[in-house]
Amino acid sequence: xxxxxxxxxxxxxxxxxxxxxxxxxxxxxxxxxxxxxxxxxxxxxxxxxxxxxxxxxxxxxxxxxxxxxxxxxxxxxxxxxxxxxxxxxxxxxxxxxxxxxxxxxxxxxxxxxxxxxxxxxxxxxxxxxxxxxxxxxxxxxxxxxxxxxxxxxxxxxxxxxxxxxxxxxxxxxxxxxxxxxxxxxxxxxxxxxxxxxxxxxxxxxxxxxxxxxxxxxxxxxxxxxxxxxxxxxxxxxxxxxxxxxxxxxxxxxxxxxxxxxxxxxxxxxxxxxxxxxxxxxxxxxxxxxxxxxxxxxxxxxxxxxxxxxxxxxxxxxxxxxxxxxxxxxxxxxxxxxxxxxxxxxxxxxxxxxxxxxxxxxxxxxxxxxxxx
Numbered sequence: 001x002x003x004x005x006x007x008x009x010x011x012x013x014x015x016x017x018x019x020x021x022x023x024x025x026x027x028x029x030x031x032x033x034x035x036x037x038x039x040x041x042x043x044x045x046x047x048x049x050x051x052x053x054x055x056x057x058x059x060x061x062x063x064x065x066x067x068x069x070x071x072x073x074x075x076x077x078x079x080x081x082x083x084x085x086x087x088x089x090x091x092x093x094x095x096x097x098x099x100x101x102x103x104x105x106x107x108x109x110x111x112x113x114x115x116x117x118x119x120x121x122x123x124x125x126x127x128x129x130x131x132x133x134x135x136x137x138x139x140x141x142x143x144x145x146x147x148x149x150x151x152x153x154x155x156x157x158x159x160x161x162x163x164x165x166x167x168x169x170x171x172x173x174x175x176x177x178x179x180x181x182x183x184x185x186x187x188x189x190x191x192x193x194x195x196x197x198x199x200x201x202x203x204x205x206x207x208x209x210x211x212x213x214x215x216x217x218x219x220x221x222x223x224x225x226x227x228x229x230x231x232x233x234x235x236x237x238x239x240x241x242x243x244x245x246x247x248x249x250x251x252x253x254x255x256x257x258x259x260x261x262x263x264x265x266x267x268x269x270x271x272x273x274x275x276x277x278x279x280x281x282x283x284x285x286x287x288x289x290x291x292x293x294x295x296x297x298x299x300x301x302x303x304x305x306x307x308x309x310x311x312x313x314x315x316x317x318x319x320x321x322x323x324x325x326x327x328x329x330x331x332x333x334x335x336x337x338x339x340x341x342x343x344x345x346x347x348x349x350x351x352x353x354x355x356x357x358x359x360x361x362x363x364x365x366x367x368x369x370x371x372x
């Protein structure tokens with residue numbers, strides 16, 4: 001099979017969909033790998049690295065989209081890329097369709113078979129292709145939040161860990177999953193006063209046991225949230241509903257109760273964000289202020305540490321990539337219910353009911369598609 005990896009064109013996206021190691025594995029399986037010139041430079045991989053791995057270098061994106069059966073990316077295809085996708089092609093990438101009707105319509109119109117990293121599952125019901133980037137984004141959240149808290153950036157001028165005689169910052173993390181636990185680990189390590197909220201009592205128990213009393217846990221009721229945000233120097237939004245739009249957990253009215261210069265870090269912005277006042281930003285222009293509260297809503301946070309992120313993502317995606325290339329998409333999905341859960345569009349049909357519900361579109365399940 002012809003596997004293509006284009007250069008990412010979303011602003012300040014430095015990751016790449018295929019590492020040289022993954023290219024070598026695919027080549028060893030007998031597949032042809034085509035990588036756009038310069039695609040790996042942002043993650044520290046040269047064209048020579050890919051050539052040494054057995055890949056070929058394409059001069060531009062048009063050669064990738066024109067020749068390859070399987071397109072491997074990181075971020076959702078941008079409008080110019082969507083115009084090059086076609087029926088009979090497989091797209092394997094993060095898509096985040098629920099808050100993006102324009103992208104969804106374009107993928108349906110071009111007929112591509114699109115498989116979303118973020119809804120592929122595993123035997124535990126977890127999301128193995130989202131987890132590595134969730135770990136990265138979660139660990140970044142306290143770092144970027146601490147930067148935004150600096151007075152020169154519009155923040156309160158509060159040091160996360162405090163100093164002797166001066167207390168640490170209060171960090172509230174809403175969501176105790178992969179992102180929330182990773183954020184808590186770093187925030188605790190930086191010396192902050194950390195509280196994690198979640199609706200799952202078993203998850204709160206797990207957090208309490210694993211952090212051995214170094215953070216507080218609270219059940220995520222509306223009343224508890226309203227109470228805690230009033231004293232928070234930083235709030236990290238770490239809630240995910242797989243494949244669907246993220247619920248809005250903090251209203252604009254709640255901002256009025258927060259300290260001026262407090263910081264919101266919305267890690268869920270790819271799925272629409274979990275704060276009413278959230279809107280996507282970029283690494284180049286990452287923050288904005290609403291009602292005196294600083295918002296950090298970069299939609300591709302892991303792109304800031306592109307080498308680590310690319311390697312972590314490549315480790316997770318490789319087995320699924322090889323299955324798609326070795327078997328073809330239909331047999332690969334028929335053989336693996338977990339990969340099948342990632343199928344989002346096929347030949348003009350929406351195959352993700354959560355996306356259909358979010359966008360008011362008709363949808364069938366991947367199982368129904370394969371059965372038909």
